[in-house]
Amino acid sequence: MNEKVIAVVTAGLTTPSSSRLLADQLADAVRDELSGRGIGTRIELIEVRDHAHELTDNLLTGFPPAKLREVLETVTGADALIVVSPTFSASYSGLFKMFFDVLDDQALAGKPVLLAATGGTERHSLVLEFALRPLFAYLKALPVPTGVYAASTDWGPNAAGLRPRIAQAAGELVSALHHETPTQADPFENPTPFEDLLNS
Amino acid sequence: MQFGVFSVGDVTTDPTTGTTVSEGERIKAMVRIALKAEEVGLDVFAQGEHHNPPFVPSSPTTQLGFIAARTSKIILSTSTTLITTNDPVKIAEDYAMLQHLADGRVDLMMGRGNTGPVYPWFGQDIRNGIQLAVENYALLRRLWREDVVDWEGKFRTPLQGFTSTPRPLDDVPPFVWHGSIRSPEIAEQAAYYGDGFFHNNIFWPMSHTKRMIELYRTRFEHYGHGAADQAIVGLGGQVFMRKNSQDAVREFRPYFDNAPVYGHGPSLEDFSRETPLTVGSPQEVIERTLSFRESVGDYQRQLFLMDHAGLPLKTVLEQLDILGEEVVPVLRKEFAALKPAHVPDAPTHASLKAAAERARDLETIEEPIR
Numbered sequence: 001m002n003e004k005v006i007a008v009v010t011a012g013l014t015t016p017s018s019s020r021l022l023a024d025q026l027a028d029a030v031r032d033e034l035s036g037r038g039i040g041t042r043i044e045l046i047e048v049r050d051h052a053h054e055l056t057d058n059l060l061t062g063f064p065p066a067k068l069r070e071v072l073e074t075v076t077g078a079d080a081l082i083v084v085s086p087t088f089s090a091s092y093s094g095l096f097k098m099f100f101d102v103l104d105d106q107a108l109a110g111k112p113v114l115l116a117a118t119g120g121t122e123r124h125s126l127v128l129e130f131a132l133r134p135l136f137a138y139l140k141a142l143p144v145p146t147g148v149y150a151a152s153t154d155w156g157p158n159a160a161g162l163r164p165r166i167a168q169a170a171g172e173l174v175s176a177l178h179h180e181t182p183t184q185a186d187p188f189e190n191p192t193p194f195e196d197l198l199n200s
Numbered sequence: 201m202q203f204g205v206f207s208v209g210d211v212t213t214d215p216t217t218g219t220t221v222s223e224g225e226r227i228k229a230m231v232r233i234a235l236k237a238e239e240v241g242l243d244v245f246a247q248g249e250h251h252n253p254p255f256v257p258s259s260p261t262t263q264l265g266f267i268a269a270r271t272s273k274i275i276l277s278t279s280t281t282l283i284t285t286n287d288p289v290k291i292a293e294d295y296a297m298l299q300h301l302a303d304g305r306v307d308l309m310m311g312r313g314n315t316g317p318v319y320p321w322f323g324q325d326i327r328n329g330i331q332l333a334v335e336n337y338a339l340l341r342r343l344w345r346e347d348v349v350d351w352e353g354k355f356r357t358p359l360q361g362f363t364s365t366p367r368p369l370d371d372v373p374p375f376v377w378h379g380s381i382r383s384p385e386i387a388e389q390a391a392y393y394g395d396g397f398f399h400n401n402i403f404w405p406m407s408h409t410k411r412m413i414e415l416y417r418t419r420f421e422h423y424g425h426g427a428a429d430q431a432i433v434g435l436g437g438q439v440f441m442r443k444n445s446q447d448a449v450r451e452f453r454p455y456f457d458n459a460p461v462y463g464h465g466p467s468l469e470d471f472s473r474e475t476p477l478t479v480g481s482p483q484e485v486i487e488r489t490l491s492f493r494e495s496v497g498d499y500q501r502q503l504f505l506m507d508h509a510g511l512p513l514k515t516v517l518e519q520l521d522i523l524g525e526e527v528v529p530v531l532r533k534e535f536a537a538l539k540p541a542h543v544p545d546a547p548t549h550a551s552l553k554a555a556a557e558r559a560r561d562l563e564t565i566e567e568p569i570r
């Protein structure tokens with residue numbers, strides 16, 4: 001059976017975290033959506049917290065330690081991403097941003113992304129639109145139109161309102177999977193001939 | 201195979217004592233290190249060029265000229281000469297001059313410099329780094345090889361009927377290495393000209409080094425300079441040694457933890473695993489260094505970084521004693537035993553001069569036939 005790899009990047013800090021809870025629900029919804037279309041799913045879950053030290057090391061040394069390198073390769077090799085950040089000081093968290101800072105700025109080009117965030121109050125819900133969406137637009141990823149924001153109340157009295165948003169976003173992500181991800185030219189496989197460098 | 205040291209020339213506070221040497225003390229310490237390198241039998245002393253604190257060596261040929269006067273065997277080199285922000289005319293002049301003073305004991309390593317703010321101080325822009333390296337070096341080669349040069353390019357005022365003086369010693373330009381950590385364009389440049397390629401190799405996983413050297417070797421062969429395994433490769437390395445491994449780790453850790461570049465990041469153990477950094481006994485350094493060959497093939501030059509992060513001069517000189525007495529003699533023997541006969545040594549002034557004379561003789565013999 002045809003299988004899609006969905007990398008889920010969640011940057012919650014506590015265990016359990018509401019970001020992880022949202023990430024799991026989004027991943028399940030995407031799996032259901034894909035299976036409804038006869039496609040298998042492999043979910044690769046990445047808790048950014050587990051790599052906090054390695055991310056700092058990468059920023060300071062300029063290269064990812066071996067374990068982080070594997071994780072980054074999982075993300076860049078996935079067919080689509082689900083990303084979830086807690087809202088800190090009116091934006092994504094610093095740790096969330098660090099994960100995407102150490103990726104090559106072309107690494108997510110053309111990749112469908114489902115944007116999601118959590119927060120204490122629904123007053124922060126536009127964080128998806130003014131913080132996450134521009135970040136992924138810069139990275140030339142393809143964020144789907146519906147982002148999912150979950151405030152504390154969405155886990156209680158408003159839970160019924162959250163479910164359709166999750167289903168809507170999951171459907172959009174799966175529809176976006178038909179996009180061909182452009183493959184990057186490898187400058188080591190095909191180096192620019194020196195005469196071209198001299199004449200450029 | 202050549203062995204040597206390369207110095208960045210940083211003034212860093214010794215984290216164990218809080219002492220910071222003066223610029224003058226650091227400059228004199230670098231000289232002392234170069235003299236010691238010759239004394240313990242190393243082949244190469246290379247120094248960096250920097251135009252911003254906390255680094256002192258802004259004027260490498262002044263320093264190398266001073267060292268040349270006080271040494272007789274060691275090759276003086278750079279790590280690196282900034283081909284982007286220096287005027288190639290001045291590089292041509294300075295290093296030809298140094299060649300004469302040092303009786304040919306000179307080669308250079310070209311580098312771009314990765315400090316953004318330095319470029320505009322010299323009227324340049326870091327975004328043009330590759331183009332600057334390509335154009336400036338093309339001019340530099342002509343200045344050393346043609347007595348009168350007419351030239352026009354993008355980055356420098358044109359030259360009309362210009363002669364760079366003095367002419368290179370014996371009309372043999374210094375051998376050039378190109379250093380780059382991850383720009384395939386620079387490996388390509390080195391391969392195109394049949395020049396040497398040096399990978400700094402420290403601070404990075406060996407996989408980066410391997411990839412760059414492989415590209416350089418393949419393209420060296422592509423451009424017809426010889427087989428891939430005959431390309432001229434140099435590597436860096438970073439070591440700290442004591443008789444007992446644990447003593448080396450204990451003594452070096454505070455320097456590691458507070459070092460410029462990687463300090464306050466990974467642990468010494470992680471960094472030693474991920475990069476070629478080796479802190480331990482001389483035997484461990486020998487084994488690690490020999491393992492580089494397995495990644496990049498037989499190579500011609502191995503330089504060690506010994507004097508950064510605030511290590512006191514006394515310690516650095518002790519390290520050089522260990523390197524010269526216990527490590528390099530073993531490495532020389534082991535590497536030589538492994539190297540096939542068709543793999544050349546790194547070019548020196550003497551070998552380049554002999555090659556030029558052979559080429560001239562061939563021309564004279566062929567002339568009557570034409």
